[in-house]
Amino acid sequence: MLWKSWIALVAALLQPGKSAASAVFQDPDTGLTFTSDFILYKADGRGITYRIAIPDNAQNYVPYDAVVQLVVPNDVGWAGLAWGGSMPRNPLLVAWKNNNDVIISPRWANGHVSPQPYSGxxxxxxxxxxxxxxxxxxxxxxxxxxxxxxxxxxGAQRWVLPGGSNRLAMAYSPNKPSNAASPTSSISIHEVHSYWTHDFARAKNPNFEATVQRLIA
Known part of the structure; x- marks a missing residue:
């Protein structure tokens, strides 16, 4: 019975739209308003929290900056985020902890292969x-x-639209990159991946640019 339950949960994790509606999160550390989704990667309830904050003046079909926040259990080797909702042909974020530092690596994959460093x-x-x-x-x-x-x-243009919801995707591996100090390190194949619909409309922040500039100064 336990084995069947695990199979059922994994099957649910791999289907889109299985998370609850995005929650609004007021971050006391940065002062930003995020929308937040908790995505399971283990049958025991462990998961990764993905949060997004954007400018309140962001417009459809116009590039805009975004702030992303991940909350990740220590047993995670690396955590991934696909901005276009699938692995191939969209910007990917891969993040991992290296001692007391966190490494974020921008990646891109043209197919279901190991994603490579991305300069875009x-x-x-x-x-x-x-x-x-x-x-x-x-x-x-x-x-x-x-x-x-x-x-x-x-040559097609793709966008993450700020006025509503967008499909995002996550990936998880328990194994750290081969060279955890390097953002261009090769990474292991993910163990779990999943999709969800993330609310961008409620992630809008007035004075976004000024707040972010203060935070990174």
């Missing part, structure tokens, strides 16, 4: 929102180049 997006870690304790680590970062991109083989 850039992350600036916000130290005031990045911390760890005995059970979890948290990273908060400004991303430029995550909400709009061009698909290389077709």
């Amino acid at each position: 997006s850039e992350y600036t870690i916000i130290k005031g929102g990045t911390k760890s304790n005995s059970t979890h680590w948290q990273v908060t970062a400004l991303c430029k180049g995550c909400t709009a991109w061009t698909v290389p083989d077709t």
Whole structure:
């Protein structure tokens, strides 16, 4: 029975739209308003929290900056986020803890292969929102180049629209990258992946640019 229960949960994890509606989170460390989703990766209830904050003046079909925050259990080797809702052909975030530091690596994959370093997006870690304790680590970062991109083989434009909900995807591995100190290190194949619909409309922040500039100064 336990084995069947585990299979059922894994099957549920791999289907889109299985998380509850995004919650609004007022972050005391940064002062930003995020929308937040908790995505399971283990049958025992362990999961990774993904949060997004965006400017209140962000417009459809216009690139805009975003702040992303991950809260990750210490047993996670690396955690991933796909801004386009699937692994291939969209900006990927891969993050892991290296001793007392957190590494964020922008990645891209043209298929279901190991994602390679990607120069089209850039992350600036916000130290005031990045911390760890005995059970979890948290990273908060400004991303430029995550909400709009061009698909290389077709030239098609893709967008993360700020006025509603967007499908995002996550991936998890228990294994750290081969060279955890390097953001370009090779990474292991993910053990679990999942999808959810994330609310961007309620993630809007007035004075976003000024707040972010203060946080990264």
